[in-house]
Amino acid sequence: MRWGLSLPLLALNLVVLRLLLLPLAPFPALFLTAALIAFLLDLPCRWLSARGLPRWLAISLVVLSAVLALLLAAITLVPRLIDQLSQLISALPRWLVAAESWVNQLQVWAQGRGLPTEFGDLSSDLITRTSRVISQLSQQLLSVLGATLGVTINTVIVLVLAVFLLLGGESIAAGLAGWLPPPWRERVTGTLERTFRGYFAGQVLLALILSLGQILVFTLLRIPYGVLFAVAIGVTTLIPYASAFTIVLVSLLLALEDPRTGLEILAAAIVVGQVVDQVVQPRLMGKIVGLQPAWLLISLPLGARLGDLFGFGQLLGLLLAVPAASSLKTLIDAARSEPARGAAALSPPQAGSPSP
Secondary structure (H helix, E strand, O other), rough: HHHHHHHHHHEEEEHHHHHHHHHOOOOHHHHHHHHHHHHHHHHHHHHHOOOOOOOHHHHHHHHHHHHHHHHHHHHHHHHHHHHHHHHHHHHHHHHHHHHHHHHHHHHHHHHOOOOOOOHHHHHHHHHHHHHHHHHHHHHHHHEEEEEHHHHHHHHHHHHHHHHHHHHHHHHHHHHHOOOOOHHHHHHHHHHHHHHHHHHHHHHHHHHHHHHHHHHHHHHHHHHOOOOHHHHHHHHHOOOOOOOHHHHHHHHHHHHHHOOOHHHHHHHHHHHHHHHHHHHHHHHHHHOOOOOOOHHHHHHHHHHHHHHOOOOOOOOHHHHHHHHHHHHHHHHHHHHHHHHHHHHHHHHHOOOOOOOO
């Protein structure tokens, strides 16, 4: 009866939580983003504090270093990304024309061998989508320019919240943990802290290493839009299996104009990715997640759906899905092992076994 009543009570609480969070949007998403940033910045703060620096001085140094790193990236990397993005947008119609040529050649090849073909509609559809893509991209660029003020305000709010959470996050976490039952208080907080901190710290470092490695390789190979594609592949590493989809998509785009370039970027991205996965990832991540691939594939769309329902956004839901599922699995395993330990402790000793 207890397990049967838990599901409707959980569903009722989730509905009430959704009704409370939706009117507050986008503040819950900003708060979660600030909490993740504070999580990451707290790692070097703890390292500096362990070396004898006062907590306030460690926080000041870490925040100042993070701000300088962002300014350096904004000065050196962002202009190049914007330039390559504009070039990519200009090249999209030419790539669609190349795709149409490939479709026409495929149709001729299929007709010559007596195979049924319906590529004519696809070819004409590609022509009509060319102007549609250009108009959509121009509208999106205008909307981005119009939303610059709102994005700037939200960024400032996130950074300020992250600094305050970095200063008083431990007391806030202790206050929230006080609502948990005493036997589970330390276990829940320890599991969440270890899983989330280790997962996001490892993923961010992997994304940085992968981006830098691919920027170097793509530059040496003179891949068109190499910096833009390298950063896109590195950023999508934060979501499991998303970088593989990005690599295939980028390779297909470049192969439309030059098949050799598409194969080069595919091979280079796979080689760099395998080096990072086999050499760097085991040292950084270890067995933090502890989820089977099937559960990872289930948790990702579920996290995106829950993020959309509760007003956090699908992207934030995807980022939180894996560590949340891993923490939930760890706590469920611990809850299942508790009754077994209690039963073993209360069971009478077997014949011939020494009494305690």
